[in-house]
Amino acid sequence: MKGSQMSSARKIFDIDDLTSEEFAEVLDFSLLRNPPKVLSNKSVALVFEKPSLRTRNSTEVAIRQLGGGVTTMADQEIGIGVRESASDIASTLCGYHDLICARVKSQVTLESFAAVSLTKGVGVVNLLSDLAHPVQALADVLTIKQVWTGIGHPKLTYVGDSNNVASSLAKAASYAGIDVTISSPAGYEFDDSTLERLNIGGGLVRKVSDPKEGVKGADFIYTDVWVSMGQEGQTERRLVDFSSYQVNSNLMALAGDAVKFMHCLPAHRDLEVSAEVIDGADSIVWAQAENRLHSMRGLLLKLFWKAN
Numbered sequence: 001m002k003g004s005q006m007s008s009a010r011k012i013f014d015i016d017d018l019t020s021e022e023f024a025e026v027l028d029f030s031l032l033r034n035p036p037k038v039l040s041n042k043s044v045a046l047v048f049e050k051p052s053l054r055t056r057n058s059t060e061v062a063i064r065q066l067g068g069g070v071t072t073m074a075d076q077e078i079g080i081g082v083r084e085s086a087s088d089i090a091s092t093l094c095g096y097h098d099l100i101c102a103r104v105k106s107q108v109t110l111e112s113f114a115a116v117s118l119t120k121g122v123g124v125v126n127l128l129s130d131l132a133h134p135v136q137a138l139a140d141v142l143t144i145k146q147v148w149t150g151i152g153h154p155k156l157t158y159v160g161d162s163n164n165v166a167s168s169l170a171k172a173a174s175y176a177g178i179d180v181t182i183s184s185p186a187g188y189e190f191d192d193s194t195l196e197r198l199n200i201g202g203g204l205v206r207k208v209s210d211p212k213e214g215v216k217g218a219d220f221i222y223t224d225v226w227v228s229m230g231q232e233g234q235t236e237r238r239l240v241d242f243s244s245y246q247v248n249s250n251l252m253a254l255a256g257d258a259v260k261f262m263h264c265l266p267a268h269r270d271l272e273v274s275a276e277v278i279d280g281a282d283s284i285v286w287a288q289a290e291n292r293l294h295s296m297r298g299l300l301l302k303l304f305w306k307a308n
Contacts, residue, residue: 009123011114012299013107015171015252016200022302023175029306030142030291030298031302037213038069045093046127047102049075051231054104054191054265055127055135058292060210071097079171080104086112094120099303103127103168105230123303130230133165136264138173138295143288144220147260153203156262157218157255159179159245160213160272161238162190165224167198177199182207183214185241218255222262223272224248248274252282260284 002033011017018026019173029035037210044063048056056072063070069180080086090113093100096239100113107129114124148154157164158171162184173180182190189207198205208214215221226242227235261273261283269275278285 009118009121010303011026011110011118011124011126012134012151012303013110013114013126013129015134015137015168015175016301017134020175020201022171025306026138026278026295026298026302027142027145027176029112029301030138030294032298032301035066035069035297035301036305039063039066039098039303042067042098042304043069043071043096044099044101046070046072047075047080047089047093047100047104048072048127049080049102049104049109050128052103052127054289057103058296059101059127059135061293062297062300064119065297066304068098073094080109080200081175087116089113089134090116091120094122097122098124100231100298101125101127104129107131125299128252129164132168133264134172135167135292135296135299136192138299139288139291140222140262140264141172141178142291142295142298143177143262143284144173145176146287146291147284148219150219153177153179154219154282155179155181155217156185156220156222157211157215158222158224159183159214159251160223160242160249161188161226161228162207163224163228165195166190166228168196169222170205171200173204174203176201177202179203180205181218182252183209183211185209185245187239198283211251212254215251215259220260220261220262221247221252221255222264225266226272246272246274246279248304252277259297262288265289285306
């Protein structure tokens, strides 16, 4: 089988599928600008059930930089669960490829892929699901580490929906020794048991409902869209519920002069963030976007070069 070339197939569904040591190693590998061509004569399948700009481009370029081949498929082409079952798709892809990376609507699809592919020596990487966005979180922490020049633990405040992005971000930050405050409206916050599961490392993850309180002392303020793909039917309600959670110059000012703004993109200017903030001097969103490439390359190096 094609997949048998991979020495230690594994699934990376979220940040804590890596140990804290492996996580640090991925970040170190992300800094390599002339890495070994560990994907030479190997192929990676990219499955996109949801549209993408940064994820597709960063992953395809990372694979090519490591010498690999890549085949990208949109859901319209393969029809997950409609034209063909997820397990049948995985069985087929394992005959051609050494790794499956997928951006899906449901984590269940990833589980179905992995149930088949891992037995055939082919790993699965989550490029986004309803529960997690680990490849974004890797880039986020890489960006913070590049920008941060202070002493002690950097302080990150996430303002907005306690969603998949917030969950993976909190885990990655905790691993990296970054203290995280999550500020969400009532009904959109993580419950206490979930919050406990996010505290996986040296950085403390907590929640504060009032964003004005939450951003005090923050070195970084992060937000995401209020209405994610698949939530369009909730738009009117969400715009009301999140109206006081916009990241604007007034909120940034409560954190201090040196605070930096972060967003996973795409952004809706003058909804979750004001245009003056995202386009201002304190915004590091484009560094985050570029780091999607470097961190993805670091993860692939971990999986294929330093697998043990």
